Amino acid sequence: MRKWLAGPDAEAEPAAVWALCALMAATFCVVTTEHLPAGLLPQISSGLGVSLSVAGQLVTGYALTVMLLTVPLTYLTRRIPRRPLLLGLMTLFVLAGLGSAAAPNYALLLASRAVTALVHAVFWAVVTVTATALFSPAVRGRILALVYGATSLATIVGVPAGSWIGQHAGWRVAFLALSGIGLVALAVVAVFLPATAVSRTRDDDTAVPDTSRYVVLLVTIVLALAGLSMAFTYTVPFLTKVTGFSTAAVAPLLLLRGAAGVASVSVAGNLADRHPRLATTAPVALLSVSLIGMYLAGTTPVLVAVLMATSGLAVLVMITTLTNELLSVAPGDLYIASAGGNAVFNAGTAAGAASGGLVLSDIGVRGTALLGGLLAAAAVAVLLADQARGRTRGTVRAPADESP
DSSP: OTTOOSSSSSSSOHHHHHHHHHHHHHHHHHHHHHHHHHHHHHHHHHHHHHHHHHHHHHHHHHHHHHHHHHHHHHTTTTTHHHHHHHHHHHHHHHHHHOOOOOOOHHHHHHHHHHHHHHHHHHEEEHHHHHHHHHSSSGHHHHHHHHHHHHHIIIIIIIIHHHHHHHHHHHHHHHHHHHHHHHHHHHHHHHHHHHOOOOOOOOOOOOOOOOOOHHHHHHHHHHHHHHHHHHHHTHHHHIIIIOOOOOHHHHHHHHHHHHHHHHTTHOOOOOOHHOHHHHHHHHHHHHHHHHHHHHHHTTTOOHHHHHHHHHHHHHHHHHHHHHHHHHHHOOSSSSHHHHHHHHHHHHHHHHHHHHHHHHHHHHHHHOOOOHHHHHHHHHHHHHHHHHHHHHHHTOOOOTTTTOOO
């Protein structure tokens, strides 16, 4: 791993690798906690004596908090050194998890979730910039791929494992387990993350701040994530009602999609570092093709399974490469720029899920894959139009390490 993370002039320091592993573990915990209640709604509902719809607000309220408060909270914490900020965030995460596990009623559980959402809002704006700062700018894409790989691992391992624990030992134990992992990550970060001053500018000589390109990437992210969310929200009914898979086959297919994402970590990192221009367009196009392909081949089980895996691969590569490019061209404060990216990721996800629900009665479950693919295609069109505009004006960025 140290060799893969080595820059052109120096090998990765062991302490940096340990710190990265701790940040990945923290990412795993935060993402798992975000989605865990969705797999425990029946247990939480019966345990606290509330309806399923009320229990579902634990997920909805969390997402809205993150979307609305990421940028303001990142701005308010911008002068705090990264090490104490991350330690404070992870401490709050552990305490909020313990609060969730011990909550005697729904109101206190909701309050604990609100604290966790506030942690999430700042954490995602900080963790990517902090993790990449530990290594050479030449391997930034690889670092981002590992961090986002932890999010895929949370989806395919963390959430199902938490749901299993909740079903067999109670939903409170699931939150306790996540707090335990978070405590270990906190300890490792405390030992290995260096105490450095707040650096809000890039140290990559090849990076060129570009406000116009940054805005283009934000628009791309909103469109691509809206398409992704619209299709992925209705994956289960698509598989059972359109393709005809049995209910028992759904979990393995979702695992296949997530595993394809985890397996693509190396591809995502190398593509982002070595071919950044291609990296921003290719995975979004692959996502579009996968979703439209699912619509066209919806009744052919083998093809749908293959396209499910392809979409999983496309998603991790897309998120890694778009974030890499976003940080590369970000104007001004890197943390605020990262917060902006996180906010639009959440906005696109929320918009896609909400829009899918609104049009479901008109286009049907199968149509959500088509519309999702078309939104991703619109994101590709935005990227290609920006590249064409750059060529016309002679302003296309050409990183020194990119092959022709």
